[in-house]
Amino acid sequence: MRGQTREVNDPRGRPQARAPRLPGRRLIPPDPRATGADPDYRFTLANERTFLAWIRTSLALAAGGLGAVSLLDDFPGEQVLGLGLLVLSFITASASYRRWALSETAMRHDEPLPRSSLPLVLAVGIAIIVVASAVLVAINT
Amino acid sequence: MRPERIFDSGTPHERTSLAWERTAFSGIAVGLLMTRLGASVHVGLAAGGIVQVAASAGLLVWSGKHYDDLHGTLRSGGSPSHPGATMAVGIGATAATGLATVLAVVAVVAR
Numbered sequence: 001m002r003g004q005t006r007e008v009n010d011p012r013g014r015p016q017a018r019a020p021r022l023p024g025r026r027l028i029p030p031d032p033r034a035t036g037a038d039p040d041y042r043f044t045l046a047n048e049r050t051f052l053a054w055i056r057t058s059l060a061l062a063a064g065g066l067g068a069v070s071l072l073d074d075f076p077g078e079q080v081l082g083l084g085l086l087v088l089s090f091i092t093a094s095a096s097y098r099r100w101a102l103s104e105t106a107m108r109h110d111e112p113l114p115r116s117s118l119p120l121v122l123a124v125g126i127a128i129i130v131v132a133s134a135v136l137v138a139i140n141t
Numbered sequence: 142m143r144p145e146r147i148f149d150s151g152t153p154h155e156r157t158s159l160a161w162e163r164t165a166f167s168g169i170a171v172g173l174l175m176t177r178l179g180a181s182v183h184v185g186l187a188a189g190g191i192v193q194v195a196a197s198a199g200l201l202v203w204s205g206k207h208y209d210d211l212h213g214t215l216r217s218g219g220s221p222s223h224p225g226a227t228m229a230v231g232i233g234a235t236a237a238t239g240l241a242t243v244l245a246v247v248a249v250v251a252r
Contacts, residue, residue, distance in 0.1 A: 031224045038220040045153040045221055052160040055234050059167040062238045066174040069245045070181070079249055086242040093238045097231025104222065 029101035036108025043107050051100035054092060057122070061089035076140035077133030084129035092122060154211060154221070161204035164230065168197030168237070175241050182244075182251050189240045196233060 038044075065085035072078040095118050102114045176190030203226070211221050 028228070033220070033222060033224065038222075041215060041221050042151065042153045045157045048222070048227065049157050049160045051227060051231075052157075052164045055230060056164050056167045058234055058238055059164070059171045062171050062241045063167075063174055065245060066171070066178055066241055069248055070174065070178050082245055083242070083249070086238065086245050090235065090238040090242055093231070093234035096234065097228055100227055100231070101224070104224075 027098065029098055029105065032101050032104035032108055036105065036110075039107040039110070044104070047100060047103050047107065050103070051096055054096040054099065054118070058089045058092035058096065061085045061092060065089060075133075075137065077136035080136060081129060081133040084125070084132070088122065088125045088129070091125075092118065154208070154215060157221075158204060158208035161207065162201060165197050165201035165204060168200060168234070169194055171237060171241065172197055175237070175244060178241075178248055179244050182248050186244060186247070189244065193237050193240075200230065 062085070065082045068075070068078055068082035068085065072081070075081070095116075099116055099118065106113050172190050172193030172195075174190070175193055176187045179186030179188070179190050207223070207226070214221060
């Protein structure tokens with residue numbers, strides 16, 4: 001069973017999907033099952049696996065940060081590396097549920113998935129942290 | 142209801158169940174690291190890590206049960222979506238990573 005398709009025509013006559021009906025800017029979106037229709041179950045499970053992959057990414061960052069603070073006693077960039085990774089892990093974990101709920105809501109309305117800035121934030125954040133750690137090692141060696 | 146044969150060729154249900162279990166393993170590993178770091182500062186600070194390990198072990202058990210439970214739902218055409226579990230894991234991971242950050246700050250300051 002699919003949700004209602006909402007399409008408009010562009011000047012070239014091709015169907016073009018409207019922007020998804022997102023549940024506002026709430027920090028914790030409401031239960032996605034309240035609106036729309038159940039999508040193909042494979043899409044629901046794929047969205048769930050993506051959410052879990054984000055959670056594991058967050059936990060891997062936390063493990064790296066805890067390991068850096070616990071084990072790298074002689075490493076000059078230990079604090080920057082450890083605390084930086086832990087802050088990134090918190091940001092990733094706190095954004096994961098919202099990302100899942102917005103994608104689930106869009107799928108239930110048969111609309112395009114909303115874009116996320118989380119991958120870019122994560123990539124830039126990790127790059128800054130490792131470069132800062134390397135600079136600290138170079139200065140203190 | 143557990144069928145005797147897999148009913149879909151792509152096995153997305155099984156792959157999702159494995160993803161839940163891998164997430165639980167990751168949670169246990171982080172809990173053990175939190176326990177170690179907390180105990181190195183003060184034995185009482187290990188409690189947060191122990192709670193994280195216990196919660197992740199609970200998630201692991203739930204994952205196996207959820208895999209079995211969903212067979213009936215999927216065969217009857219129902220949705221496998223479980224917003225309650227998703228929200229619990231999202232909030233739990235946020236709390237765990239926040240606590241890990243606080244523990245790390247305390248450990249750095251205590252040195």
